[in-house]
Amino acid sequence: xxxxxxxxxxxxxxxxxxxxxxxxxxxxxxxxxxxxxxxxxxxxxxxxxxxxxxxxxxxxxxxxxxxxxxxxxxxxxxxxxxxxxxxxxxxxxxxxxxxxxxxxxxxxxxxxxxxxxxxxxxxxxxxxxxxxxxxxxxxxxxxxxxxxxxxxxxxxxxxxxxxxxxxxxxxxxxxxxxxxxxxxxxxxxxxxxxxxxxxxxxxxxxxxxxxxxxxxxxxxxxxxxxxxxxxxxxxxxxxxxxxxxxxxxxxxxxxxxxxxxxxxxxxxxxxxxxxxxxxxxxxxxxxxxxxxxxxxxxxxxxxxxxxxxxxxxxxxxxxxxxxxxxxxxxxxxxxxxxxxxxxxxxxxxxxxxxxxxxxxxxxxx
Amino acid sequence: xxxxxxxxxxxxxxxxxxxxxxxxxxxxxxxxxxxxxxxxxxxxxxxxxxxxxxxxxxxxxxxxxxxxxxxxxxxxxxxxxxxxxxxxxxxxxxxxxxxxxxxxxxxxxxxxxxxxxxxxxxxxxxxxxxxxxxxxxxxxxxxxxxxxxxxxxxxxxxxxxxxxxxxxxxxxxxxxxxxxxxxxxxxxxxxxxxxxxxxxxxxxxxxxxxxxxxxxxxxxxxxxxxxxxxxxxxxxxxxxxxxxxxxxxxxxxxxxxxxxxxxxxxxxxxxxxxxxxxxxxxxxxxxxxxxxxxxxxxxxxxxxxxxxxxxxxxxxxxxxxxxxxxxxxxxxxxxxxxxxxxxxxxxxxxxxxxxxxxxxxxxxxxxxxxxxxxxxxxxxxxxxxxxxxxxxxxxxxxxxxxxxxxxxxxxxxxxxxxxxxxxxxxxxxxxxxxxxxxxxxxxxxxxxxx
Numbered sequence: 001x002x003x004x005x006x007x008x009x010x011x012x013x014x015x016x017x018x019x020x021x022x023x024x025x026x027x028x029x030x031x032x033x034x035x036x037x038x039x040x041x042x043x044x045x046x047x048x049x050x051x052x053x054x055x056x057x058x059x060x061x062x063x064x065x066x067x068x069x070x071x072x073x074x075x076x077x078x079x080x081x082x083x084x085x086x087x088x089x090x091x092x093x094x095x096x097x098x099x100x101x102x103x104x105x106x107x108x109x110x111x112x113x114x115x116x117x118x119x120x121x122x123x124x125x126x127x128x129x130x131x132x133x134x135x136x137x138x139x140x141x142x143x144x145x146x147x148x149x150x151x152x153x154x155x156x157x158x159x160x161x162x163x164x165x166x167x168x169x170x171x172x173x174x175x176x177x178x179x180x181x182x183x184x185x186x187x188x189x190x191x192x193x194x195x196x197x198x199x200x201x202x203x204x205x206x207x208x209x210x211x212x213x214x215x216x217x218x219x220x221x222x223x224x225x226x227x228x229x230x231x232x233x234x235x236x237x238x239x240x241x242x243x244x245x246x247x248x249x250x251x252x253x254x255x256x257x258x259x260x261x262x263x264x265x266x267x268x269x270x271x272x273x274x275x276x277x278x279x280x281x282x283x284x285x286x287x288x289x290x291x292x293x294x295x296x297x298x299x300x301x302x303x304x305x306x307x308x309x310x311x312x313x314x315x316x317x318x319x320x321x322x323x324x325x326x327x328x329x330x331x332x333x334x335x336x337x338x339x340x341x342x343x344x345x346x347x348x349x350x351x352x353x354x355x356x357x358x359x360x361x362x363x364x365x
Numbered sequence: 366x367x368x369x370x371x372x373x374x375x376x377x378x379x380x381x382x383x384x385x386x387x388x389x390x391x392x393x394x395x396x397x398x399x400x401x402x403x404x405x406x407x408x409x410x411x412x413x414x415x416x417x418x419x420x421x422x423x424x425x426x427x428x429x430x431x432x433x434x435x436x437x438x439x440x441x442x443x444x445x446x447x448x449x450x451x452x453x454x455x456x457x458x459x460x461x462x463x464x465x466x467x468x469x470x471x472x473x474x475x476x477x478x479x480x481x482x483x484x485x486x487x488x489x490x491x492x493x494x495x496x497x498x499x500x501x502x503x504x505x506x507x508x509x510x511x512x513x514x515x516x517x518x519x520x521x522x523x524x525x526x527x528x529x530x531x532x533x534x535x536x537x538x539x540x541x542x543x544x545x546x547x548x549x550x551x552x553x554x555x556x557x558x559x560x561x562x563x564x565x566x567x568x569x570x571x572x573x574x575x576x577x578x579x580x581x582x583x584x585x586x587x588x589x590x591x592x593x594x595x596x597x598x599x600x601x602x603x604x605x606x607x608x609x610x611x612x613x614x615x616x617x618x619x620x621x622x623x624x625x626x627x628x629x630x631x632x633x634x635x636x637x638x639x640x641x642x643x644x645x646x647x648x649x650x651x652x653x654x655x656x657x658x659x660x661x662x663x664x665x666x667x668x669x670x671x672x673x674x675x676x677x678x679x680x681x682x683x684x685x686x687x688x689x690x691x692x693x694x695x696x697x698x699x700x701x702x703x704x705x706x707x708x709x710x711x712x713x714x715x716x717x718x719x720x721x722x723x724x725x726x727x728x729x730x731x732x733x734x735x736x737x738x739x740x741x742x743x744x745x746x747x748x749x750x751x752x753x754x755x756x757x758x759x760x761x762x763x764x765x766x767x768x769x770x771x772x773x774x775x776x777x778x779x780x781x782x783x784x785x786x787x788x789x790x791x792x793x794x795x796x797x798x799x800x801x802x803x804x805x806x807x808x809x810x811x812x813x814x815x
Binding site: 004012013015031032034035036037038039041043044045047048051052053054055056057058059060061077078081104105161164165166167168169170171208209210211212213214215216217218219225226227275276278279349350352353354 | 405406407409421422425426427428429430431432433436439440441442443444445446447448449450451454456472473475476611615620621622623624625627657660664668669670671672673674675678695696697698699700702
């Protein structure tokens, strides 16, 4: 469904390298993209795969690759290049158990930090996290839309249990957001490749090879793309890279809240664990325990608005995620001050509904 | 003031050290572009990291892409690949890379040559990393002294052209930066409609010449000792470029869309609660495809299903296992803490059910269906032994096991199988029907009721 979402979004270029559990996306794109006028091909490694995607995107094609933790590790250099050069590209990162080659066929939610904090300077890379096949479709479309709109790399972060489980999708329930295209420059000859009037603006894009000269660079540059040292405009461009994401953060928020306004506890989860969490919440409510639930689909930029809303009046917050150290819980910590915070964590297999409900019952008494 | 159709200004101030070969290459590149009369907007200069990466600012009217170290060829390849599905714009990527970048990005050069993308690479080989202080590279000649080989380099240099010859490159040449014919060689490389690479041998006046008393003459002696060909190297010049190869492929086997099919329920289901099933057997014995058919039948009955498969990494040996959830409502959690039914059709499958803890997690209500050839393990639930392998054959045992269990339930009407059977080839349809029948008969003939 990631591949279907990409096709629906107008993806026309895919470069892949086999890796469990992301290979199915690669196979579907190799089969389907040529039939829709696009190009899918195998790269000799993950570094090349993402470089090819960025090159194709510079030529105006919507581009995507798919990988898992070990491949993502190799791609980080080029993710930063896409960020610095403001080149749209989508990376589907299907998590598996790490570190290193880890467990190829075991799920995990251990790449939250690795996905979000992969840039020198700590710039925000947007990350969406689907929990079902249907959400894979919808959020891939969203990933493309935001990548194009912001001229930025965007990560679709799923995991083995989401990516390699076949499931029935109700077609009538599939959300299909409108497809957004990148804004093309249309102002004659004086093209400023990284031009903006206000730092939160996204510069208009022009294809390399079009009628106006395009300058692309991964080095610190001014709005014209010129390498400058100690020049205030270079710092402004760097600030703009973050500001343009930040300015759209509220609009990028996607979540499935299921809140009980009188509940003293809020359970937060995302990705595969959100499914166990939803089931646990239903069980707890059957036993008349009052609990709110928030499934986050946008992980980065941090969806502050929905968090603020969901946290209002809550005394205890539970964060369920399939990793050892509570990666997203740590990200949320600044927003949870003054509340009791409980992590529900596990590695090696999915967190079960029973484990989640037990944690809530134990804390609530 | 330069005209928009010009390349390098004749009076351009070049940022290189006095005597650096880079200056010569930049001027010869400009001359070759003038000779070819390529419109500046049809060129994208893709520059690597190092002194070589300063060139993009010298060509104000070409598109320029300044990249990360060694990746210039890969980004240029991406741009060239896009040409295969874009309206033909005739964009020509030219890569400027050093010997360091050529090695760190070697794979990109090899793959670009294999694909035969329309990319021209100019390797500025000055035998060391100039910008970072003159450290030796993979192309440094034997005995050359550098900042990191003070006693002389003892690692034999890589012959880039021989390596790319073996990668099916279409155009390969090597020249000294001082060669009078360098501009013609570069022009020829750019005009070549596929992957072309020119290795330019240069002196780095900052780091190579002083330490080694290196002169143009000494350089030629070193190059002769390495048996390096100067000029064109023999290549496969008749290979079509990537774009042409790709379209040939499309014509030879036109791709067809296969979008997801929307299935409408064709049978009734009476399942009320969620149900979980594990079926385990041996790889190659159609365990996972039996489970997939079961899910399709359930789908035809309007049920929600999830299916997860597991097997050894080698995929073709050892166990094969599927975990299936079935529900009248969308399924949230997909794990198998306490399955309702477990079917084991081979020793491999049974071993895995024990090893992965499935059997131990089962409660008293779980039904375990085991092939009669297998020893029944200690189990807290109900056990039913059945002649699955013997009556249905090893490759149909899993499906027969599922059918045997289904025959004792009424979770969906047998009509649902019609939707599955109708999609199979005649042979598979017959086999599948037989397996379903064998399973149902297995129940009828079993001595104890399930």
